[in-house]
Amino acid sequence: MARAQAGDREAYRALLNDITPYLRALAARHIRNGEDMEDTVQDVLLTVHAARHTYDPARPFGPWLVAIANRRIVDGLRRRGRIGSHEMPVETDLETFSDAAANLQEEAMNARLVREAIDQLPVGQRDAMRMLKLEEMSLQEAATASGTSVAALKVATHRAMKRLRGLFLPRGSKS
Template sequence: MARAQAGDRDAYRRLLEAITPYLRALAARHIGNRSDVEDAVQDILLTIHTVRHTYDPARPFGPWLATIAHRRIIDVLRRQGRSSAHEIPIGPEHETLSISEANLQEEAVNARMLRDAVERLPVGQRDAIRMLKLEELSLLEASAANGMSVASLKVATHRALKKLREMIKKPGDMT
């Protein structure tokens, strides 16, 4: 750390690489969730980087590092405690509409409305929407299939989507 403070980047990199496994093990000992462990390690490394100027080379490095690590781990545990105090586990019994069949009628109405709107589009726009959006052809495949240029297909699709939004727009919709 003393060499890192003196500006030796390579020494600083080696130091961080050497302490990371120790920090990971230390955090894992106190924190159960693996992603929280990694977050804690990153937080510790960032803190070390920020306060590296406070290290006194006349004193041992280990206690300085351990103090920073323990304080950051405690911060993570406090955050977990605060967030878990306000959260309750959600299970299937808490779902209002847990059955996927609950909205089938509305979906059928929406699909029919969309099909009808697509049928009212001009032929070029209707073909572009069918090939590119419904059949999921690439621009090149759709161009080869109907003879329109790629640019024409893009324009037709854009205009069709705009027109479909206008046709399907519900009263009170801002989009």
């Protein structure tokens, strides 16, 4: 480390290569997850790099390194503990999905109710809803087929949607 402080890049590179396995062993004592352990080792190496000017060559290097490593390990554990306390584990084993055919009756009933409601609309609104929403025609296609303008179709669709919302949504609800 003293040579690295003096500007010897090769000595610094060798130092980092030599301490990395030791730092992994220190981190492995406290951290079981491999990714978290590697993150912690990288954090220690970054801290060593940022604090290298504080090392006193007259003192042993090991205790200085271990002090930094222990602080970074504890900081990482605290951070993961805070994050973990706010996260909910996802247990996909307990999820069940209903068969697509399970709700066919309900969907058919809803579709029938919507079609009946559309049938009660005034002719222009009913035609606009059928072409644009049920048959999924573009505005231009529907305008050509009905002989009305795009603007008139937009207005009719808007009015039809407003009327249908009034039929299906309870009073006072917003949607």
